[in-house]
Amino acid sequence: MNFFDRLHDRIVAVDSVVSVGLDPDPARIPDHLADHDLPRFAFNRRIIDATHDHAAVFKPNAAFYEDPDGWRALEETVAYAHGKDVPVLLDAKRADIGNTTRQYAKILEKVDAITVNPYMGRDSLQPFLADAESGVFILCRTSNPGGADLQDLELETGEPLYRRVAALADLWNENDNVGLVVGATTPEELEAVREEVPDLPFLVPGVGSQGGDAEAAVEFGLANGVGLVNSSRGIIFAGDGEQFAAAAGQAAKRLKTRLNRHR
Numbered sequence: 001m002n003f004f005d006r007l008h009d010r011i012v013a014v015d016s017v018v019s020v021g022l023d024p025d026p027a028r029i030p031d032h033l034a035d036h037d038l039p040r041f042a043f044n045r046r047i048i049d050a051t052h053d054h055a056a057v058f059k060p061n062a063a064f065y066e067d068p069d070g071w072r073a074l075e076e077t078v079a080y081a082h083g084k085d086v087p088v089l090l091d092a093k094r095a096d097i098g099n100t101t102r103q104y105a106k107i108l109e110k111v112d113a114i115t116v117n118p119y120m121g122r123d124s125l126q127p128f129l130a131d132a133e134s135g136v137f138i139l140c141r142t143s144n145p146g147g148a149d150l151q152d153l154e155l156e157t158g159e160p161l162y163r164r165v166a167a168l169a170d171l172w173n174e175n176d177n178v179g180l181v182v183g184a185t186t187p188e189e190l191e192a193v194r195e196e197v198p199d200l201p202f203l204v205p206g207v208g209s210q211g212g213d214a215e216a217a218v219e220f221g222l223a224n225g226v227g228l229v230n231s232s233r234g235i236i237f238a239g240d241g242e243q244f245a246a247a248a249g250q251a252a253k254r255l256k257t258r259l260n261r262h263r
Contacts, residue, residue: 002177003087003113003135004201008226010087011056016256017222017263019089019203020051021232022060022077028237030244040064040073045080047236050249052084054256057113059203059230062092078110087112089203089228093139095124102127108134115139115181115203118165119150122172132175140165140193143183143206162189166196179203182221184212184229194220201227207234207255218262225263231255 001009011017024040036042048058058081065074078088088111094104095117105127108114113135116125128136141151141162151162169178182193184206190213193202204221206212207229214229221227235255239247 002133002175004176004179004226006087006112007056007135007201007228008224010085011226014053014056015260016054016056017218017227017229017259018054018252018256019057019059019228019230020047020055020235020252021091021230022047022058022236023064023232024073024236025064028240030241032242038069038073038076040070041076041080043236044073044077046245047248048077048081048084048086050245051235051252052081052086054249054252055086056228057087057089059089059091059228059232061232062090075110089113089115089135089137091115093117094128095120097124101125104128105131113137113179118168122168125172129172129175129178132177134177135179136177137179137181137203138165138169138172140169140180141182141186141189143185143212147183163192163196166193166200170197170200173200179227181205184214184217184221187213187216187220190216190220199223203228203230205230207231207259214258215262218259222263229255229259 022044024043029039029043033039033042081088090111093115108131115137118138153161179201182202184204201223202221204217217229235248235251238251
């Protein structure tokens with residue numbers, strides 16, 4: 001089965017479309033984990049234990065692991081999540097050309113899906129797109145305010161750039177392994193992208209600490225019941241001290257319940 005088939009089964013199994021972002025900011029890891037050999041993995045392991053019953057995927061962001069100990073922590077995190085039968089989506093926003101992008105795509109040997117940046121064109125994404133078993137989430141309309149600087153630019157056809165990206169992603173979906181990243185902070189644009197591509201699953205960030213629209217995230221983010229709504233800080237830093245993991249579990253369960261009202 002390809003990634004989206006596996007994701008469908010996972011969503012059904014846990015009755016959840018929640019993506020739990022694993023962004024272990026070293027400055028926010030509780031003090032009692034500081035002496036661990038890999039504090040970021042120690043933190044993630046406890047988060048995974050507390051939230052896996054509510055998680056459709058875990059989504060580590062590569063930025064929090066890009067040092068020697070960090071990559072070790074990421075590898076341990078991926079293995080531990082897989083041990084709980086939860087897929088891992090690496091938020092890396094990769095793309096380049098030639099042998100560089102082929103090297104980037106090797107990470108798909110370890111994770112189940114990845115986010116990529118489309119602004120260098122199809123050839124920069126080809127090694128990811130060619131991996132039929134892995135998921136490829138293409139940045140389309142992101143949740144940050146500055147996303148409008150480029151993504152909202154109007155083309156000669158009168159359409160905004162983000163809608164062209166969506167249409168291209170649909171064309172590139174030859175292996176049924178493509179999804180889009182579309183933020184919940186602009187629900188009208190989320191709806192517009194869904195009109196453009198009725199069948200592509202979305203990864204929808206921005207519902208947690210960014211205050212995005214949960215109802216729109218579910219209504220427009222899912223395609224045939226498949227899609228993801230992500231929260232990172234809103235779950236993993238819901239509490240602190242020695243009770244941080246329990247607080248994260250409660251936050252994940254609340255988000256799952258909130259989203260399920262609209263499914």
